[in-house]
Amino acid sequence: MLLAGGPQAVEELRRAGVRRGAPVALAVDAAAGVGMAAAGRRLAVPAADADPASVVDEVERVLRPRWVWWDAGTAVRLVAAGVRVATCWDLAAVDRLLHGGWRVDPAVVWARAQGLPLDAAPTGPPDLWSVAADLDEDGGGDGAADGPVRRDGHLKATWVDGGWAAAPDRLAAWAAAALAAAERQQERLRQLDRPVAAAVARSESTAELLCAELAADGLPVDRAEAERIIAAVVGPRARSEAEAAAQRARRDAEVLRHVPGLEVDLRSPGQVRSLLRRVGIEVADTRAWRLEALRDRHPVVEALLAWRKAERVATTYGYGWLDRHLGADGRLRGEWTASDGAAGRMTATAGLHNLPAELRGAVVAEPGHVFVRADLGQIEPRVLAAVSGDRALAAACATDDLYAPVARSLGVDRETAKVAMLGAMYGQTTGRGAQVLRRLEAAYPVAMAYLAAGDEAGRMGRDVRTYGGRLVRLGAGDERRLDEREARRRAAARGRYGRNALVQGAAAELFKMWAVTVRARAAPLGARIVLCLHDELLVHAPADQGDEVARVVAACLDEAAGRWAPGTDVRFVVDVQVVRRWSDVRG
DNA sequence: TGCGGCTATTG
DNA sequence: CACAATAGCCGCAG
Numbered sequence: 001m002l003l004a005g006g007p008q009a010v011e012e013l014r015r016a017g018v019r020r021g022a023p024v025a026l027a028v029d030a031a032a033g034v035g036m037a038a039a040g041r042r043l044a045v046p047a048a049d050a051d052p053a054s055v056v057d058e059v060e061r062v063l064r065p066r067w068v069w070w071d072a073g074t075a076v077r078l079v080a081a082g083v084r085v086a087t088c089w090d091l092a093a094v095d096r097l098l099h100g101g102w103r104v105d106p107a108v109v110w111a112r113a114q115g116l117p118l119d120a121a122p123t124g125p126p127d128l129w130s131v132a133a134d135l136d137e138d139g140g141g142d143g144a145a146d147g148p149v150r151r152d153g154h155l156k157a158t159w160v161d162g163g164w165a166a167a168p169d170r171l172a173a174w175a176a177a178a179l180a181a182a183e184r185q186q187e188r189l190r191q192l193d194r195p196v197a198a199a200v201a202r203s204e205s206t207a208e209l210l211c212a213e214l215a216a217d218g219l220p221v222d223r224a225e226a227e228r229i230i231a232a233v234v235g236p237r238a239r240s241e242a243e244a245a246a247q248r249a250r251r252d253a254e255v256l257r258h259v260p261g262l263e264v265d266l267r268s269p270g271q272v273r274s275l276l277r278r279v280g281i282e283v284a285d286t287r288a289w290r291l292e293a294l295r296d297r298h299p300v301v302e303a304l305l306a307w308r309k310a311e312r313v314a315t316t317y318g319y320g321w322l323d324r325h326l327g328a329d330g331r332l333r334g335e336w337t338a339s340d341g342a343a344g345r346m347t348a349t350a351g352l353h354n355l356p357a358e359l360r361g362a363v364v365a366e367p368g369h370v371f372v373r374a375d376l377g378q379i380e381p382r383v384l385a386a387v388s389g390d391r392a393l394a395a396a397c398a399t400d401d402l403y404a405p406v407a408r409s410l411g412v413d414r415e416t417a418k419v420a421m422l423g424a425m426y427g428q429t430t431g432r433g434a435q436v437l438r439r440l441e442a443a444y445p446v447a448m449a450y451l452a453a454g455d456e457a458g459r460m461g462r463d464v465r466t467y468g469g470r471l472v473r474l475g476a477g478d479e480r481r482l483d484e485r486e487a488r489r490r491a492a493a494r495g496r497y498g499r500n501a502l503v504q505g506a507a508a509e510l511f512k513m514w515a516v517t518v519r520a521r522a523a524p525l526g527a528r529i530v531l532c533l534h535d536e537l538l539v540h541a542p543a544d545q546g547d548e549v550a551r552v553v554a555a556c557l558d559e560a561a562g563r564w565a566p567g568t569d570v571r572f573v574v575d576v577q578v579v580r581r582w583s584d585v586r587g
Numbered sequence: 588t589g590c591g592g593c594t595a596t597t598g
Numbered sequence: 599c600a601c602a603a604t605a606g607c608c609g610c611a612g
Contacts (some may be wrong), residue, residue: 267607269593287594289599312595315606340603345598347603354597354604375598380601426600500601534598534602 001045006058007049009043013063014040024065025179027164027171028052028077035171037179044168053081060085068182070106075212078179090205094185096339097204100471107160113184114153122157130157145147148177197469199563200509206516211336218331219530226322226362233313255307258300326351343505345468346532363582370546370578374553376574378402381421383507387467388450388568396571409443412436424451425503427496451499458498459491466505474498514560521552546578
C-alpha cells in the first residue's frame with residue numbers, strides 16, 4: 001500500500017493493531033523512501049512524497065514500536081538522519097547470538113532463521129548466472145514470484161545485493177521478509193529453553209543501536225587539555241617530518257647516553273635485549289614488569305622505561321591520534337561493535353577502550369554538563385554466582401566487597417582470595433592461586449563445576465552457550481602435525497578460553513542490558529551515554545540533572561538485573577559519581 | 588605486502 | 599603475565 005507520509009502511515013499501522021512495543025519491520029533508502037511491514041500489512045512511502053527520516057520519526061513518536069531490521073546499517077542511517085528510536089530487533093545481532101561468531105549478510109541470516117541449508121544460500125555480489133536465475137524466478141507466473149524469496153526458500157542474490165532499495169514496494173517487501181525472519185528467530189530462541197534469551201536478544205539488538213549513536217555522538221574531549229597532556233610528555237607539535245625526527249632522536253639520546261658507543265634501535269626488542277646484555281643484565285624478554293625489578297641494576301633501565309612511556313604517547317596517543325579521531329566539535333569518535341570477540345563484549349577503536357589514565361584528564365563534560373560515571377563492582381564473580389546458581393557464592397554477594405566473606409570461607413587473606421577467584425575464572429593452574437583453588441572447590445562447588453564444564457568443553461572443541469543464550473564457538477581448528485606437547489598446550493588454552501567465555505560473556509549480556517536500560521531511562525532527562533567500558537558507563541548529562549541521572553543509573557542496574565536473572569538472590573552493586581572530568585573519579 | 592611476535596594500554 | 603580487546607613497530611617470508 002502506497003502512502004503519502006508519516007501521519008497516514010501511523011493511521012494504517014494503528015488500524016492494523018500496532019501498539020507500543022509491537023514489531024514493525026523497516027527498510028529505508030534515502031532515494032527510494034521507506035518500506036514497512038507489520039501485522040500482515042505492507043506500507044511504503046516514496047521519498048518523493050515524504051522525507052524518509054520524518055516518516056520513521058512520526059511513527060516512533062506516536063506508536064513507539066519495536067523496529068525490526070536486517071542489520072545495524074539501518075540504525076546507522078537513521079542516526080545519521082537525526083532520528084533516535086527507542087528499541088529494535090536487529091536480525092544480524094540475534095543471528096550472532098543464536099549461531100555465534102562472524103558478521104553475516106541477510107542471505108545467511110535468512111537461511112539460518114528458516115532452517116535452510118547454508119550451502120544453497122546466495123553468496124557475494126550477484127554474477128551473470130544468479131541474475132539470470134532471479135529473473136527466471138520473477139517470470140515464473142505465480143503471484144509472489146517477483147518478491148525477495150526464491151522458490152527454494154532462499155533469498156535472491158539480486159535482492160540481497162541492494163535490489164530491495166530499487167523502489168518503494170520493494171522496500172516494503174524487504175521489510176516483510178525481515179518480519180518473517182524475526183518471527184522464526186523468536187521461535188528458535190524459545191527452543192533454546194532459556195527464558196532469558198528473548199530479553200537478551202532484545203537488549204543485544206538495542207545495543208547495536210546504542211553503538212550507532214556512540215559512533216555518531218563521540219566522547220567529549222577538551223582539545224587544548226589533551227594537547228597540554230601530550231606536550232608534557234613528547235614536547236610541542238612538530239611542524240615538519242625533520243622536526244619530528246629530531247624529537248625522536250632527542251628522546252632516544254636520553255637512553256643511549258647511558259650506554260656510550262652503542263648503536264641501538266630502541267624500537268627493536270631484540271636490540272634492546274642485546275643492549276641490556278652489554279650492561280650485564282640478562283632477561284628472557286624486555287617487558288616493563290620484568291624491567292621494573294631491575295631498575296637499580298643500571299641507570300639505562302630507568303631511562304628505557306621512561307622512553308617507552310613517552311614513545312607510547314608519541315606513536316599511539318599523540319597529535320596524530322588527536323588529528324585522526326577528535327572532531328572540530330570536540331568529540332572523539334571511533335567505531336563501535338556491539339558484540340565482538342570471544343564472548344560478545346563491546347569493542348571500540350580510536351583508543352576509546354584503552355585510553356591511558358593520564359589522558360582521562362582531557363575527557364571533560366561540555367559547558368553546562370556533567371558526567372555521570374558508574375561502574376559495576378566485582379561484576380564477574382557476581383555474574384558467576386548468578387549463572388551457576390551457587391548458593392554459597394550468592395550469599396557472599398550480599399556484601400559490598402564479596403572477597404571479604406570469600407576470604408573468611410577459605411581461611412586466607414583477602415588478596416589471596418581475590419587472586420584465587422580471578423584465577424579460577426581465567427584458568428590459572430600454577431602459583432599460589434592454584435593451591436587455594438582446592439579450597440574454592442570445597443567452598444563453592446557449584447560455581448567451580450560450572451567453570452570446569454566450560455573448560456572441558458573448550459578442551460574438547462565443543463561449543464558452549466552463555467547463560468543468556470550466546471553461542472561461543474570453540475571448534476578445535478586444524479591441528480594436524482602438532483607434536484604432543486603443542487597439542488596439549490593448545491587444548492589447555494582453549495579450556496581457559498571456554499571457562500572464561502561463560503563468565504565474560506554473561507557479564508557482557510548483563511552490562512548491555514544495563515546500558516540500554518540507562519539509554520532509555522536517561523534520555524528524557526536530556527542525558528546520553530557517551531562511553532561504554534565493559535563494566536563502566538559514562539553518561540553526559542545536563543548539570544542540573546546530574547544527581548537525578550545518577551539515581552536513574554543506579555536504579556537501572558536493579559531493573560536490568562531483575563530482567564536478566566529474575567528471581568536470583570545475587571546482589572549486584574554499582575558505584576556512581578557525578579564529575580566534570582573523567583579523571584576526577586575517586587578510586 | 589602480509590603476518591606473527593613483542594610491547595603497551597585498558598577492563 | 600591467567601581472560602578479553604586495539605594499536606604500533608620490527609623482522610621475516612613470499
